[in-house]
Amino acid sequence: MAKQAGKDKANGATIALNKRARHEYHLEERFEAGAALQGWELKAIRAGRANIGESYAVVLHGxxxxxxxxxxxxxxxxxxVVPESRRSRxxxxxxxxxxxxxxxxxxxGYTLVPTALYWKGNKxxxxxxxAKGKQKHDKRDTERERDWNREKQRVLRRHNKDA
Known part of the structure; x- marks a missing residue:
């Protein structure tokens, strides 16, 4: 059973996603960054206790x-160890x-938004x-486009089923 967990990590298993980022921002370019973590944080991440839903990245002193x-x-x-759950990393x-x-x-005027935490090897x-922030009308356009694509898939499935 321990071998199976190791395979998940090696394949780049996702730890946490920031699903709201795609809704709130136009994501332009993505970067992969390592995270400087403490030992207790790694143990907690392995137990599935990570959340990046309300996080952001900031530039301090270069x-x-x-x-x-x-x-x-x-x-x-x-x-x-005195754990601090929301410390800056x-x-x-x-x-x-x-x-x-x-x-x-x-x-x-871009913003740095974390979109995912994942395993790469044992790191x-x-x-x-x-990212650039979306205006309200951009969010509505995205939602309308998503609904249209979903409806289009339903129609195609129904059409293929009948044929």
Whole structure:
């Protein structure tokens, strides 16, 4: 049974998704970043206690941090560790990627939004996207397009079933 869990991690199993990001933002470009985590956080992530729904990434002193991601500590966390579930976590990127992101955020008004946390090998990776906020009418257009595609699929299925 332990072997099966290892296979899931090796295949890039998703830990947490930020589904609201696609609804709230136009996602332009995606980057893969490592996450600097503590031991208790890894154990909690393996237990499925991560949530990035209300998180965002911010640039501080030439580095990028994940803010607002919640990793709820396990009850069995050791007594000498004081776990903080919503602490800022450093994201690990190459210097040229950080410089590119800083330029886009500061000059062009983009936002850094985490879209997913996932396993890559035995490491936790965060996918962050350069994003521009959607206006209300953009959200309605996206919803209308999604409903139309769903209806189109229903019609095609019904047509193929009859034929």
């Amino acid at each position: 580095e990028i941090f994940l803010v607002g991601a919640q990793i709820t500590p396990l009850i069995s966390t050791s007594s000498h 450093k994201l690990l990127l190459h210097r040229r990627e950080i410089d590119q992101l800083i330029g886009k955020v500061e000059r062009d 936790v990776k965060a996918e962050i996207a350069l």
